[in-house]
Amino acid sequence: MFLTSKRLCFLCPQLKSSLANIRLGYNAVFVAIRNYKSCLECSIPAAEAVAVKDLNIVEDFITEEEEKCLIKEIEPKWRRLKYQSGHWDNAIQDYRETEISKWSRQSDSIINRIRSVAFKDSDLQKTLVHILDLSADGYIKPHVDSVKFCGGVIAGLSLLSPCIMKFVKEDEPNMWIKALLKQRSLYIMSNSIRYNYSHEVLKNKDSMINGEHITKDRRISIICRSEPSPDMNSENIFQNVVIPLELGDENT
Numbered sequence: 001m002f003l004t005s006k007r008l009c010f011l012c013p014q015l016k017s018s019l020a021n022i023r024l025g026y027n028a029v030f031v032a033i034r035n036y037k038s039c040l041e042c043s044i045p046a047a048e049a050v051a052v053k054d055l056n057i058v059e060d061f062i063t064e065e066e067e068k069c070l071i072k073e074i075e076p077k078w079r080r081l082k083y084q085s086g087h088w089d090n091a092i093q094d095y096r097e098t099e100i101s102k103w104s105r106q107s108d109s110i111i112n113r114i115r116s117v118a119f120k121d122s123d124l125q126k127t128l129v130h131i132l133d134l135s136a137d138g139y140i141k142p143h144v145d146s147v148k149f150c151g152g153v154i155a156g157l158s159l160l161s162p163c164i165m166k167f168v169k170e171d172e173p174n175m176w177i178k179a180l181l182k183q184r185s186l187y188i189m190s191n192s193i194r195y196n197y198s199h200e201v202l203k204n205k206d207s208m209i210n211g212e213h214i215t216k217d218r219r220i221s222i223i224c225r226s227e228p229s230p231d232m233n234s235e236n237i238f239q240n241v242v243i244p245l246e247l248g249d250e251n252t
């Protein structure tokens, strides 16, 4: 869910609460939902329902000033880093990346704002913030973030350029969602869209949504993730996997 709100209020989880409804008024909520849907393209209504539930987008999450401040702080980190073609699993093309743990006071307050909007108090958060710089030709192929390294919530702030993020249900490719991530917007994916859908950032030439081409230029994303749940890293995960009986195998 998404708010065009001039930062009137934060986003969907709050929006869904009756408190936010009272604060915004039902009309504003209705407009926010309509605007949210206009930034989506979904293959079928069931996919749209998943987006409304599990994908939050906050437009204008930061001001132009704040964007400049973040960029100024990030740019020196690339000094000796060239764009690479191919991530370790080849999921990302024409990119460079780093992780930041210590921020200036102003940037720190922005990062904390992301954290307070994206995570619940009970979520364990990664302290390192992932910074990904995609060149104008860069893109991210479909993937699901490894459950070994990342928990149930992924929040990303888009700087310098808009892009289209596409989500495709892993076992049902006809269920897909495209979302327009505007410059300075924040997205938060959780639940089903985080675990059961792949996500990708489309190449500039494929950057189409609702029949419109969105120019994807160089884009920097600031990504905060929750820590993986301890169960995902232990042998126990296999206890939850049901191995089907070999039905019809007459040799057993």
Ligand code: OGA
Residues within 6 Å of the ligand: 132, 140, 145, 156, 199, 201, 221, 223
């Ligand atoms: C990733 C990823 C998305 C983004 O690094 O795994 O999906 O917004 N990044 O850059």
Ligand code: MN
Residues within 6 Å of the ligand: 143, 144, 145, 199
């Ligand atoms: Mn990812």
